[in-house]
Amino acid sequence: LAKTTQPISMDSYEGQEVNITCSHNNIATNDYITWYQQFPSQGPRFIIQGYKTKVTNEVASLFIPADRKSSTLSLPRVSLSDTAVYYCLVGDLTGTASKLTFGTGTRLQVTL
Amino acid sequence: EAGVAQSPRYKIIEKRQSVAFWCNPISGHATLYWYQQILGQGPKLLIQFQNNGVVDDSQLPKDRFSAERLKGVDSTLKIQPAKLEDSAVYLCASSLDVGYSQETQYFGPGTRLLVL
Numbered sequence: 001l002a003k004t005t006q007p008i009s010m011d012s013y014e015g016q017e018v019n020i021t022c023s024h025n026n027i028a029t030n031d032y033i034t035w036y037q038q039f040p041s042q043g044p045r046f047i048i049q050g051y052k053t054k055v056t057n058e059v060a061s062l063f064i065p066a067d068r069k070s071s072t073l074s075l076p077r078v079s080l081s082d083t084a085v086y087y088c089l090v091g092d093l094t095g096t097a098s099k100l101t102f103g104t105g106t107r108l109q110v111t112l
Numbered sequence: 113e114a115g116v117a118q119s120p121r122y123k124i125i126e127k128r129q130s131v132a133f134w135c136n137p138i139s140g141h142a143t144l145y146w147y148q149q150i151l152g153q154g155p156k157l158l159i160q161f162q163n164n165g166v167v168d169d170s171q172l173p174k175d176r177f178s179a180e181r182l183k184g185v186d187s188t189l190k191i192q193p194a195k196l197e198d199s200a201v202y203l204c205a206s207s208l209d210v211g212y213s214q215e216t217q218y219f220g221p222g223t224r225l226l227v228l
Contacts, residue, residue: 043219
């Protein structure tokens with residue numbers, strides 16, 4: 001199973017772009033990368049998922065280099081409401097969700 | 113579309129007592145998950161159901177935890193007897209298909225359990 005490493009915490013000011021990098025050195029060919037967001041007192045919420053290169057949606061962008069040993073979640077112009085914990089997960093396309101591991105995530109604090 | 117519903121939202125019990133949590137997934141979702149989230153940690157999967165069958169319960173402490181999804185819809189998770197270390201938030205999630213790792217999971221608000 002691919003192990004992920006993320007920074008424990010990050011701080012940002014409102015309006016800045018935030019990039020959270022996740023390291024997954026032993027990612028396998030069949031593995032996907034998924035990011036979830038969790039606000040206090042709520043369950044995690046899916047943000048974005050990708051396999052390679054770049055994926056963009058209305059919330060974030062996900063950058064994955066050619067070697068796929070890391071990925072970067074990019075949040076454009078964060079606001080106070082983006083304060084949350086962000087989890088990077090790596091999962092096997094052919095495996096069940098039971099093989100996913102959330103880890104401790106990155107706690108993002110956005111201030112004025 | 114209604115989200116994943118869980119009840120109760122909060123529960124306080126004494127150690128050695130029993131407790132049960134209920135989850136109603138999003139309508140039509142085949143796969144249901146129960147997670148345990150201890151303060152400061154990420155969610156840990158306890159059990160995964162596909163319809164009313166168990167896909168994976170390898171991390172469920174079966175000596176005290178049990179879960180069922182009898183009609184393939186809602187589910188209950190029980191702890192008997194509870195220990196102090198069971199204090200956590202219990203999250204239920206569901207996904208549309210058979211529960212492959214890349215499927216989006218939709219989480220409920222969780223039940224916060226405190227064992228005294």
